[in-house]
Amino acid sequence: MASELQELVSFLHDRKAGVREIALSNLVQFSKAGPDSEYDIFRYKNYQPIKDLKILARDRKASTVRDAETILSNLCDDDSFRELIAKDDDFLTLVLKQITDTNNANGDLACILLSNMAKSDSMSRIFSMNLENNGMNDMFKSSKIPNCLIDIFTFGTNHKINRFANYDYLAYFFADTSRFETGRTYYTSRQDYDSEIPLKKLLKFTTDESKARREGTAYTIKNCLFDIEKQMGLLKSKSILPAILLPLALPGNRGLDEEDINKLPPELKKLDSQQKIEPDIEIRITFLESVLLLCVTRQGRDYLRSNGVYPIVRELDKESKNDKVTDIVYRIVDMLMREEKPKDQYDSKSEKEQINAFLQLEDKENFASKLTIQNGDKAQSREEEDESDSDDQIIEVV
Structure with a gap:
């Protein structure tokens, strides 16, 4: 089978267009990642098939370009293939021309x-x-x-x-x-x-x-929003917070009282019964993580409080009944509902140190579980808090 596939990829640079097209259409299935994937055949002769596919992506025939770029797209799942494709300036320029045409x-x-x-x-x-x-x-x-x-x-x-x-x-x-x-x-x-x-x-x-x-x-x-210094500028534009909250808000602001609704951005004050929350759980979580990122600074937390964010996420949690959503909502509520120190006692230097430590996290995808809340010289993670049974060990946001 291996020799047959090697022969098939060798046809990608055959002189006859018909032979190249047949080879392409048959090779698409072997470019997909998976436990039984055969995409190692595209490493044949020091990655010669990749070079051939890039050439075929310039063909005048749309179906040839389609098959060649489908294979290249699939092969990007592999690091070594992706680097060969992405680092080629001429090929990148070709793809950009195709998009802008x-x-x-x-x-x-x-x-x-x-x-x-x-x-x-x-x-x-x-x-x-x-x-x-x-x-x-x-x-x-x-x-x-x-x-x-x-x-x-x-x-x-x-x-x-x-x-x-x-x-x-x-x-x-x-x-x-x-x-x-x-x-x-x-x-x-x-x-x-x-x-x-x-x-x-x-x-x-x-x-x-x-x-x-x-x-x-x-x-x-x-x-x-990982660029913490840009957060307040984006919030003051008064467009980013409504964009994040709209997919999280329940139809007709269900569960919110008049006082809650009055705090909301204008775009969320009069939601009708046709309002739809984000149907995909992972996307919901991503929006919630954006809210959590806005909780990193005192300014951000104050802004979220004044714009009625807590009731929105509270009611979303009731609706979602999903452990992942509940976990991140718990973190947001913990940040927003704790008593802040008076502003004249606010330690901005400590916060900057905390932010710098936060930004050094290598695992940005799972930042929520690493987020710390500082009290003087002590910082404590959500996991550490969960292990604590005594109220006097709950720390206070500075």
């Missing part, structure tokens, strides 16, 4: 491939790249690649720009590239060409019909 029949597939490539740290270079002229760029007001991608994602919903593509999967590209410091700086910085902050353009998609758009946007928001 609004007549491209494989536009969405190119978005998937780009998003998979974005799992490579080398993709941080995309924030310094400019769009090369391919004759299809009149719609773009900026030549900066990230600006082009944000705009095509924002305006390209429901095939409005390209009848073949809706660009939903770019949401995952934004999520993965917001892991980088350069990415977070871009998403949270006002751009010269339109005086807009890119992250704000994404906020309306937290309640979108597309799961890809909701999920990718949720992770992008969460990643950007």
Whole structure:
């Protein structure tokens, strides 16, 4: 079987187009990750099939490009394949041209491939790249690649720009590239060409019909909030908190009294009975983790209290009846409902030290379980508190 597959991948650079096409269509199934995966065949002759696939991705025939890029997208699950694909500047430029060509029949597939490539740290270079002229760029007001991608994602919903593509999967590209410091700086910085902050353009998609758009946007928001110094600027724009809370709010603000509702941002004061909470538990948790990140500073906690966040998450927990949701809601409530020290006794230096320690956490995905709450020289984690039975060991937020 191995020899037969090696022969099959060797046909990827056959002189006859028909032979290459047959080889491609038969190889798609072997590119998928899994316990019985055969994708090691693409390492044949020092990764020659990868080089062939990149060439075939430039073919004029849409079906050839589709099969070649499907295989390359699948192979990005493997670190070594992904690095070979993502570090190739010429190939990256090709994929970007395909996405920004609004007549491209494989536009969405190119978005998937780009998003998979974005799992490579080398993709941080995309924030310094400019769009090369391919004759299809009149719609773009900026030549900066990230600006082009944000705009095509924002305006390209429901095939409005390209009848073949809706660009939903770019949401995952934004999520993965917001892991980088350069990415977070871009998403949270006002751009010269339109005086807009890119992250704000994404906020309306937290309640979108597309799961890809909701999920990718949720992770992008969460990643950007790891830049603690940018949090209050984003909150004061009065758009990010409603975007996070809307997917968490119950229909008609069920369970909230008049006093609770009066504290809410305007966008949440008059929710009707058709309001839908986020149906996917993992996305809900991601939004809740964003709320928890906003609890890291005293300013953030005060802002959340004054905007009625506690009742929203309290009622969501009752509705969800999910252990993961309950755990993170417990952490949020713990941060928001404890008595703060008076502001004249507030130790901002201690808080900065706590924040710096928090930002050094290597495991950002599981940051919630590592978050500490400081009292003087002592910090205690949620797990340590859970092990304590005595009230006098509960610590106070500074």
